[in-house]
Amino acid sequence: MNHLIKLGAAIAVPCALFCAAIGVAEAAPETSSETRPIDARVVRVKLEGVGDLRIRQGATPALVLTGDARLLSRTTTSQKGDTLNIETEGRNAGFSFGRSSGLQAELVLPNLQAVSSESVGSTVVSGFAGETLNINLDGAGSMYVSSSEYRTIKASLGGVGNLKIQGVNSEHVDLSLGGAGYVTLSGRSKNLRAELGGLGGLDAQACTVEAVTLDLSGLGNATVNAQRSANLALSGMGSVTVFGKPANRKVALDGLGKVNWK
Structure with missing residues (x-):
């Protein structure tokens, strides 16, 4: 019994020391904030690296970065004409073991025409309206766009990211996945044109559209809501589900995919 007690003590002490060391090493550093200079010319935003970006509409442009000092020192922001670039240097610059903390960027702009993200974080856009909005999402990040009252919305999604666009009120929506x-x-749109390749999928059941044109290749599935017409081309193994009972239907099948009318 004494041997077992001694053995347990011998194991417990190093474990306690190890856990204490880990706790010190991974203790959350104090966060600080920095205000970076921008002006009202900015209507295009590009994010690279690791971090979360929040963009909202406001009369006075402003950019505030929040994170630990090490992370802020690795984050560069630069404005070239109407384009703002936010970049975090180093592949693991924003990685924190056991925590979701990283770079947080809060951006206020009067107008917005384009957002491009190659980050592994999240991007949230709210409150804007205008003629055209271009959205580009690559990598493993996510993007959420609300109150999307633009005449034309063009969105491109690559990698394994997720893109959610709510409050659509447009004449044209163009998707490339x-x-x-x-x-x-x-939301709603007069026209929806979507090109879906690879494993990507589309859920547009909650978006009421007059005319849908969809080209589906690869293994992805799509759900749309077409009120007047649906022009579908399927190649590969992907399937399409169409709600809305459109009177005009055109389907071209080349592969194992199928169309379900609801």
């Missing part, structure tokens, strides 16, 4: 990403749409 590659890789294993997923797109969700809600």
Whole structure:
């Protein structure tokens, strides 16, 4: 019994010391904030690296970065004309074991025309309206766009990212999806044109559209809501589900995919 007690003590002490060391090593550093200079010319935003970005509409442009000092020192922001670039240097610059903390960027702009993200974090866009909005999402990040009152919305999704666009009130929505990403749409539009490749999927059941044109290749599935017409081309193994009972239907099948009318 004494041997067991001694053995237990011998194991417990190093474990306690190890856990204490880990706790010190992984203790959350104090966060600080920095205000970076921008002006009202900015209507295009590009994010690279690791971090979360929040963009909202406001009369006075402003950019505030929040994170630990090490992370902030590795984050560069630069404005070239109407384009703002936010980049975190180093592949693991924003990685924190056991925590979701990283770079948080809060951006206020009067107008917005384009957002491009190659980050592994999340991007949230809210409150904007205008003529055209271009969205580009690559990598493993996610993007959520609300109050999307633009005449034309053009969205491109690559990699394994997720894109969610809510409050659509548009005349034209153009989607290009590659890789294993997923797109969700809600709202209304006169026209929806979507090209879906790879493993990517589309859920647009909650987006009421007059005319849908969809080209589906690869293994992805799509759900749309077409009120007047649906022009579908399927190649590969993907399937399409169409709600809305459109009177005009055109389907071209080349592969194992199928169309379900609801």
